[in-house]
Amino acid sequence: MSRPRALENIRVVDFSWVRAGPWATRWLGAFGAEVIKIEWPESERGRLPSSTTPQDLEVNLNTSGNFNDTNVNKKSLSLNVRSPKGLEVARRLIAVSDIVIENFSSRVLRNWGLGYDELRRIKPDIVYVSMSGYGHTGRHHHYTTFGPVAQAVSGLTHLSGLPDKPPAGWGWSYMDDTGGMYGAMCALTGLYHRNMTGEGQHIDLSQMVASVPLVGPALLDFAVNGRGSQRPGFPPGNRAHWPGTPPASNYRGPTVAPHNAYRTDPGGYNDWCVIVCHSDDEWRRLVEVMGAPSWAASPKFATLSGRLEHQEVLDENIESWTMTLGKYEVTERCQAAGVRALPVQSAEDRVEHDPQLRHREMYREMEHPALGTRKVQNAPFKMSETPASNHLPSPLIGQHTREVVESLLGYSHEELRAGFADGTFWPTKRERFPYMEEMLS
Amino acid sequence: MSDAQPLPGPLAGLRILELADETGQFCGKLLGDLGADVVKIEPPGGEPCRHVGPFLDDIPHPERSLSFWYYNTSKRGITLDLETADGRQLFRRLAATADVILETFRPGFLTSLGLDYESLHEQNPALILCSLTPFGQTGPWRDYLSSDLLHMAAGGEMASSGYDEADVPNAPPIAPGGGNAWHMGCHFAYMAIMAALVHRTVSGQGQYIDASIHEACALTTEAAIANYIYRGEVLIRQTGRHHAAGPTPRTQFRAKDGAYVCALVAGRLNPRYIKELADLLDTNGMAGDLRNPKYQDPAVIAANTSHIIDDLVAGFIASLPAEEVYHAAQERGFTWGAVRPPEALLGDAHLHDRGFWKEVEHMELGRSFIYPGEAAIYNGSPWRISRRAPLIGEHNTEIFCDELGLSRGELSVLAEGRVI
Numbered sequence: 001m002s003r004p005r006a007l008e009n010i011r012v013v014d015f016s017w018v019r020a021g022p023w024a025t026r027w028l029g030a031f032g033a034e035v036i037k038i039e040w041p042e043s044e045r046g047r048l049p050s051s052t053t054p055q056d057l058e059v060n061l062n063t064s065g066n067f068n069d070t071n072v073n074k075k076s077l078s079l080n081v082r083s084p085k086g087l088e089v090a091r092r093l094i095a096v097s098d099i100v101i102e103n104f105s106s107r108v109l110r111n112w113g114l115g116y117d118e119l120r121r122i123k124p125d126i127v128y129v130s131m132s133g134y135g136h137t138g139r140h141h142h143y144t145t146f147g148p149v150a151q152a153v154s155g156l157t158h159l160s161g162l163p164d165k166p167p168a169g170w171g172w173s174y175m176d177d178t179g180g181m182y183g184a185m186c187a188l189t190g191l192y193h194r195n196m197t198g199e200g201q202h203i204d205l206s207q208m209v210a211s212v213p214l215v216g217p218a219l220l221d222f223a224v225n226g227r228g229s230q231r232p233g234f235p236p237g238n239r240a241h242w243p244g245t246p247p248a249s250n251y252r253g254p255t256v257a258p259h260n261a262y263r264t265d266p267g268g269y270n271d272w273c274v275i276v277c278h279s280d281d282e283w284r285r286l287v288e289v290m291g292a293p294s295w296a297a298s299p300k301f302a303t304l305s306g307r308l309e310h311q312e313v314l315d316e317n318i319e320s321w322t323m324t325l326g327k328y329e330v331t332e333r334c335q336a337a338g339v340r341a342l343p344v345q346s347a348e349d350r351v352e353h354d355p356q357l358r359h360r361e362m363y364r365e366m367e368h369p370a371l372g373t374r375k376v377q378n379a380p381f382k383m384s385e386t387p388a389s390n391h392l393p394s395p396l397i398g399q400h401t402r403e404v405v406e407s408l409l410g411y412s413h414e415e416l417r418a419g420f421a422d423g424t425f426w427p428t429k430r431e432r433f434p435y436m437e438e439m440l441s
Numbered sequence: 442m443s444d445a446q447p448l449p450g451p452l453a454g455l456r457i458l459e460l461a462d463e464t465g466q467f468c469g470k471l472l473g474d475l476g477a478d479v480v481k482i483e484p485p486g487g488e489p490c491r492h493v494g495p496f497l498d499d500i501p502h503p504e505r506s507l508s509f510w511y512y513n514t515s516k517r518g519i520t521l522d523l524e525t526a527d528g529r530q531l532f533r534r535l536a537a538t539a540d541v542i543l544e545t546f547r548p549g550f551l552t553s554l555g556l557d558y559e560s561l562h563e564q565n566p567a568l569i570l571c572s573l574t575p576f577g578q579t580g581p582w583r584d585y586l587s588s589d590l591l592h593m594a595a596g597g598e599m600a601s602s603g604y605d606e607a608d609v610p611n612a613p614p615i616a617p618g619g620g621n622a623w624h625m626g627c628h629f630a631y632m633a634i635m636a637a638l639v640h641r642t643v644s645g646q647g648q649y650i651d652a653s654i655h656e657a658c659a660l661t662t663e664a665a666i667a668n669y670i671y672r673g674e675v676l677i678r679q680t681g682r683h684h685a686a687g688p689t690p691r692t693q694f695r696a697k698d699g700a701y702v703c704a705l706v707a708g709r710l711n712p713r714y715i716k717e718l719a720d721l722l723d724t725n726g727m728a729g730d731l732r733n734p735k736y737q738d739p740a741v742i743a744a745n746t747s748h749i750i751d752d753l754v755a756g757f758i759a760s761l762p763a764e765e766v767y768h769a770a771q772e773r774g775f776t777w778g779a780v781r782p783p784e785a786l787l788g789d790a791h792l793h794d795r796g797f798w799k800e801v802e803h804m805e806l807g808r809s810f811i812y813p814g815e816a817a818i819y820n821g822s823p824w825r826i827s828r829r830a831p832l833i834g835e836h837n838t839e840i841f842c843d844e845l846g847l848s849r850g851e852l853s854v855l856a857e858g859r860v861i
Binding site for chain 2: 004005006007008010019027031051052053054055065066068069116129133134135137138139140141143144145146147148149150151152153154155156157158159160161162165166167168169170171172173174176177178181182184185186188189190191192193195196199200201202203204205206209210212213214215216217218219220221222223224225227228229230235236237238248249250251252253254255259260261263269270272273274276278335338339340341342343344345346347348349350351354355356357359360362363371374375377379380381382383384385386388
C-alpha cells in the first residue's frame with residue numbers, strides 16, 4: 001500500500017557534509033523528497049573518520065554507523081564539482097531540482113560559481129538554503145563552527161552545569177542536531193512560500209546565530225531587567241534554584257523543589273531518576289509514594305519556601321528512598337500516583353528498555369548492504385495522510401551516480417564511462433568499489 | 442520604521458489557532474514570526490505559563506512574564522473556555538477559518554469535548570491539526586506527567602552531559618538548562634506542520650499530526666544512539682565536551698579573565714596544524730617548544746598530545762581574556778569559541794551587523810525592549826516580530842466581533858458567563 005508523500009516530486013541537491021546539513025536533508029527525504037547527495041571521496045567529511053563502525057567491519061567510506069543513521073532516504077552522486085565537467089553536471093542537476101542545500105563555509109559555493117545569483121539563473125525559483133557557521137553576512141561570516149563552538153559562543157553552554165564549577169555544557173553537538181532541524185525547517189518554509197508565490201529565495205541560516213534564540217528568556221532578563229547569568233547559584237545544576245542564593249528564575253520553568261536527579265538501585269553509572277513536584281499536592285503525593293517516612297512529616301517540608309530552603313536535606317532523604325528501587329520502578333510508582341518522575345536513560349535504555357519508544361516504534365530495522373540489518377531512528381511524529389518514513393538506507397558512496405547521470409540528466413553510458421576515466425565521477429587514482437565496476441559494465 | 446509596504450513573511454496568509462502551554466508556545470512563535478496570523482486561544486484569565494518568571498522589574502504579574510513575552514511574539518490573543526457549550530461553538534467557528542490548529546492538551550481532551558480531528562476536518566477538509574504532547578497520543582506513558590527536566594532525563598540529554606570525575610567527583614548527570622526540551626519538540630512539530638502545509642498546496646487536503654516531545658528529545662543526542670546500535674557502547678560524560686566511549690582530551694580551558702574557551706584541538710593534530718598553532722600561540726609569546734622541528738613528526742606529536750594541549754594550548758588561553766582568544770583563533774582559521782554568558786551576546790558586533798536584535802514596542806507600558814531575532818535570514822520574505830505577546834484577551838473584540846460578527850452585546854454576555 002503506497003501512501004502519498006508530503007514532498008512527492010520534490011528534488012533536493014544536497015551538497016552538505018558532516019552532521020548538521022545531512023541531518024536536515026534526512027528529514028526532507030523522510031517526507032518523500034528525492035535527495036541527491038553530492039560527494040567526493042577525497043574531501044569527504046561525515047563518512048570518515050568513523051567511531052561508529054561495528055567492531056567486526058573494516059573502517060571504510062561505507063561502514064560508518066552514524067553516517068547510515070544520518071543519511072537514510074538519500075541517493076549518492078560522486079562528483080568532482082571542482083572540475084569544469086563536474087560543475088556542468090551539478091548545474092544540469094540544479095536545473096531540474098527544487099532545493100539546493102549546503103553547509104560549507106560562507107564563500108564556498110560562490111567560489112565554485114554557484115552563488116545564489118547563478119543558482120537563480122540556472123533555476124529561477126530555486127530555494128537555496130545555506131547552513132554556514134556564522135551566516136553569509138556580518139563581519140564574522142568567515143568564522144567557522146562545530147556544534148560545541150556555536151553552543152559556547154551563543155550562551156547555550158553557560159546554561160548547563162553546577163554553580164561555581166566549570167560549565168558542564170552539552171555532551172554532544174546539540175547545535176548540529178538543531179542546526180539540522182533549522183535547515184529542514186528553512187527548506188520546507190521556503191518551499192511552501194515558493195508553491196504559494198512562485199518565488200524562490202536564498203535563506204541564510206547560521207548555526208551560531210540559530211543558537212541565540214534558544215536562550216531567549218535569559219536574554220530578555222538581561223535586556224529588560226539587567227540581570228545577567230553570571231550570578232551566585234547559576235546555573236543551578238538539575239535544580240530549579242540553588243539553596244542559599246538569592247531567588248531568581250532558572251529559565252527552565254517554575255522555581256520548585258524537589259527538582260533534581262536521584263540515584264537509584266543498583267547505583268550504576270546511569271542509575272538515576274529525576275523527580276519534580278510542581279505543587280504542594282504533588283509533594284504530598286510523593287510523600288505517600290515514599291511510604292510517608294517520618295522525615296517527610298517535618299513542617300520545614302510542608303511549604304514550597306521550606307522545601308526550597310532545605311533542599312540539601314530534602315534531596316538526601318528522597319535519594320535514600322530512590323536508592324531502594326530501580327529507576328523504572330521509581331518512575332512507575334510516582335507516575336501512578338500523579339508525581340512527575342522519569343528515568344535517566346542512556347542510548348541502550350532508549351533502544352532496549354523504554355516501553356514508550358518501543359510502543360511508538362521509534363527504532364525500526366532496515367537493511368544496509370555493508371552494515372547489515374540495523375535499527376534506524378524514526379520521526380517523532382505520526383502524520384495521518386503523509387507519514388514520514390525511512391525508505392532507503394544511507395547510500396554507498398557514488399551508489400546512484402549512473403542513475404542520476406544517465407536516467408535523470410540524460411547523459412549517455414559512454415559519457416558516464418568517460419567521466420569515470422577522466423576523474424569527474426571518481427578520482428582516477430582511487431580504487432573503485434565493486435558496485436562502480438558494475439555500473440560501468 | 443521601514444513600514445512602507447514591507448515584504449510579507451513566507452507564511453503570510455496562513456491562519457493558525459494555537460492552544461498551547463509552555464510545551465508548545467515556541468512553535469506558535471516560529472510560525473508567527475515568519476508571517477502567519479497566529480491566534481493564541483487562552484483560558485479565561487490567561488494561560489497558566491504567564492506565571493513563569495522572570496518578570497518585568499521582578500514584579501510578578503501575568504502580563505509581565507518575560508518568558509511568556511519571549512515565546513508569544515507575533516500572536517494575537519483571545520480567551521475562550523472550551524469546557525462551555527458556547528466556547529466550543531465559537532471554537533468550531535474559528536476552526537472553520539483556520540489552516541492549522543496547534544494544541545498541547547492532554548491526550549483525549551479535545552475528543553472528550555467533541556472537538557476531535559474528524560469532526561473539525563469534516564467542516565474544514567484542508568485543516569491541519571497538530572497535537573504536540575509529552576509522549577504522543579498512544580502508548581503506556583501517554584498520560585504521564587512531565588517537565589523539562591524529566592524530558593532531558595528520559596530523552597538521553599542527561600546521560601550525555603556532566604563532569605569528569607577529576608572536576609566534580611560523584612557528579613550527577615546534568616540537564617542543560619533553558620527549557621530546551623520544549624524547543625526540541627517545537628522544532629519537530631514545526632517541521633511536520635510545514636511538510637503538511639507543502640503537501641496541502643498540492644493536494645488541498647489537511648491531516649492530523651501526533652507529535653511527541655519525548656521522541657523529539659530521544660532523537661537529539663547526535664551519535665549516542667549510533668554508538669550503541671553499531672558498537673554496543675554506552676558513553677561517558679565529560680566536562681564541557683562530547684560524550685565518548687572512553688576519556689578524550691579536554692576542550693574547555695580557563696582564560697585569564699576567568700571565562701572559558703572551547704578549543705577543539707585533539708583529533709586535528711598534524712604537522713601543518715602544529716605550525717599554525719605555533720603561529721597562534723606566538724601572538725602572545727606562548728608557543729613554548731612548539732616550533733621545535735621534532736613536532737613535524739606525527740609520532741612525536743602523538744606522544745606529546747597531552748603536553749601540547751594541557752600545557753601549551755591551556756597556557757596560551759590562560760594568558761589572554763577569553764574573547765581575545767576567540768577572535769585571534771578564529772581569524773587564523775581555528776574553530777574555537779569563547780564560552781559566553783547570554784548577556785555578552787547583546788554586544789556581539791556580528792549579530793548587530795546581521796540586524797539580529799529587534800526593538801519591540803510594549804505600547805501599554807510606553808516602553809520598548811530589545812528581543813533576540815531570527816535564526817536565519819529569509820532574503821525574499823523576511824522574518825519579523827509583528828507585535829509583542831498579546832495581553833490577556835487583547836484581541837477578543839477584534840476577532841469575535843470584527844471577524845466572527847458577534848455584537849458587542851453578545852461579547853459582554855460571553856464575558857459575564859466566563860466563556861471568554
